[in-house]
Amino acid sequence: MVENDKSTEKQILGAAKKVFLEKGFDGARMQEIADEAGINKALVHYYFRSKEKLFDAIFIEVFSRFFPKVFGAIFSDMSFEEKIAFFIDNYINLLAENSFLPVFIIHEINRNPDKIVGMMKNIGVDPKNLQFIFADIDKTKYKIADPRHFMVNMLGLCIFPFIAKPILKGLLFNNSDNEYKTFLDQRKKIITETVINSIRIK
Amino acid sequence: MVENDKSTEKQILGAAKKVFLEKGFDGARMQEIADEAGINKALVHYYFRSKEKLFDAIFIEVFSRFFPKVFGAIFSDMSFEEKIAFFIDNYINLLAENSFLPVFIIHEINRNPDKIVGMMKNIGVDPKNLQFIFADIDKTKYKIADPRHFMVNMLGLCIFPFIAKPILKGLLFNNSDNEYKTFLDQRKKIITETVINSIRIK
DNA sequence: GTCTATATGGCGATAGAC
DNA sequence: GTCTATCGCCATATAGAC
Numbered sequence: 468m469v470e471n472d473k474s475t476e477k478q479i480l481g482a483a484k485k486v487f488l489e490k491g492f493d494g495a496r497m498q499e500i501a502d503e504a505g506i507n508k509a510l511v512h513y514y515f516r517s518k519e520k521l522f523d524a525i526f527i528e529v530f531s532r533f534f535p536k537v538f539g540a541i542f543s544d545m546s547f548e549e550k551i552a553f554f555i556d557n558y559i560n561l562l563a564e565n566s567f568l569p570v571f572i573i574h575e576i577n578r579n580p581d582k583i584v585g586m587m588k589n590i591g592v593d594p595k596n597l598q599f600i601f602a603d604i605d606k607t608k609y610k611i612a613d614p615r616h617f618m619v620n621m622l623g624l625c626i627f628p629f630i631a632k633p634i635l636k637g638l639l640f641n642n643s644d645n646e647y648k649t650f651l652d653q654r655k656k657i658i659t660e661t662v663i664n665s666i667r668i669k
Numbered sequence: 670m671v672e673n674d675k676s677t678e679k680q681i682l683g684a685a686k687k688v689f690l691e692k693g694f695d696g697a698r699m700q701e702i703a704d705e706a707g708i709n710k711a712l713v714h715y716y717f718r719s720k721e722k723l724f725d726a727i728f729i730e731v732f733s734r735f736f737p738k739v740f741g742a743i744f745s746d747m748s749f750e751e752k753i754a755f756f757i758d759n760y761i762n763l764l765a766e767n768s769f770l771p772v773f774i775i776h777e778i779n780r781n782p783d784k785i786v787g788m789m790k791n792i793g794v795d796p797k798n799l800q801f802i803f804a805d806i807d808k809t810k811y812k813i814a815d816p817r818h819f820m821v822n823m824l825g826l827c828i829f830p831f832i833a834k835p836i837l838k839g840l841l842f843n844n845s846d847n848e849y850k851t852f853l854d855q856r857k858k859i860i861t862e863t864v865i866n867s868i869r870i871k
Numbered sequence: 872g873t874c875t876a877t878a879t880g881g882c883g884a885t886a887g888a889c
Numbered sequence: 890g891t892c893t894a895t896c897g898c899c900a901t902a903t904a905g906a907c
Binding site: 576615619634 | 692693695696772775780782785786789818821824828830832833834835836840841844852855859863867
């Protein structure tokens with residue numbers, strides 16, 4: 468059954484993604500992936516030969532999703548302020564729906580730093596594209612001394628509340644998911660204002 | 670030899686800290702810890718019974734170091750602006766000297782969220798103390814709508830460049846440690862300005 | 872392609888000599 | 890307290906029947 472082949476392979480990929488995201492490479496078990504996919508452990512090896520190869524197969528996909536897809540917005544006809552607000556809003560939504568994403572990526576890129584550079588270039592990430600974000604900026608209102616700091620600021624402000632989630636929830640919100648969610652929503656506006664403010668000419 | 674007892678235990682703790690910080694709990698090996706300590710694997714179990722117990726022994730110490738020690742500065746006679754600048758400067762220095770700290774903490778608190786809350790309270794972390802940072806603030810110049818966002822902003826801006834280090838180095842700095850170091854130094858001023866700016870009344 | 876059974880190796884932990 | 894030797898388990902990976 469050829470259709471079943473594809474279906475099985477995709478089911479393994481889906482299961483592997485879930486388990487790897489939650490447990491990381493070291494914590495993940497091939498048995499758990501097989502169970503999650505509803506098949507036998509040997510079949511996972513039949514399709515992907517090794518844990519490492521299975522991991523690589525999903526890492527690229529997951530990584531490219533984590534690495535901000537601003538580039539769609541960059542070439543749109545939005546104003547600079549709109550682009551920033553659009554990115555922050557969408558990115559926080561994406562992370563909220565994939566809450567394991569940030570911790571997973573951070574742990575794995577630090578566990579195996581060598582893998583990344585080539586992977587990033589394959590995906591088409593190029594810091595030169597940063598310039599386009601600021602192409603149509605109003606230079607009488609804003610001055611960007613260093614676009615790299617601007618980007619790191621924006622990403623840090625977006626991502627940090629997700630990687631510190633257990634601390635924030637336990638310390639500030641009495642483990643309430645609702646309060647945490649509200650906090651994230653508030654941040655969209657706060658981050659936008661903060662980064663825009665940081666480059667505004669006084 | 671009683672003195673040798675202490676020395677051995679401390680050597681194990683030092684080795685365990687190094688290995689756990691680099692590899693995380695799942696990635697760490699008791700054999701590697703023993704090698705690093707220059708002793709036998711059985712001796713590690715003799716002192717700490719299990720990997721889990723050894724991990725717990727160092728986690729508290731490492732965690733309490735990661736969680737910002739603002740509290741010394743809070744009750745000093747510095748001005749609000751000086752307190753913020755002081756904290757950011759010292760915290761970035763601390764992280765620069767312990768580069769594995771952020772990724773390790775983030776991974777472990779997400780791997781085992783239940784452990785944290787009690788641990789934080791034991792250390793004496795209390796969000797109510799946040800108020801003291803802003804106690805002597807000049808209310809004609811600044812308005813802090815929500816101290817929690819202020820703190821998350823400041824911590825996120827400080828910590829993010831460390832957890833994203835491999836990406837930043839590979840993507841922006843051609844893997845140059847010097848350029849990365851310079852970037853971190855620049856950030857001290859930038860972060861201070863950004864967070865102060867974000868609460869300034871226009 | 873999918874399964875059961877098993878090989879192979881590594882790891883945490885313990886026993887026991889010194 | 891410190892070591893060598895080993896147990897017992899679990900995880901990755903493969904062999905081989907269907």
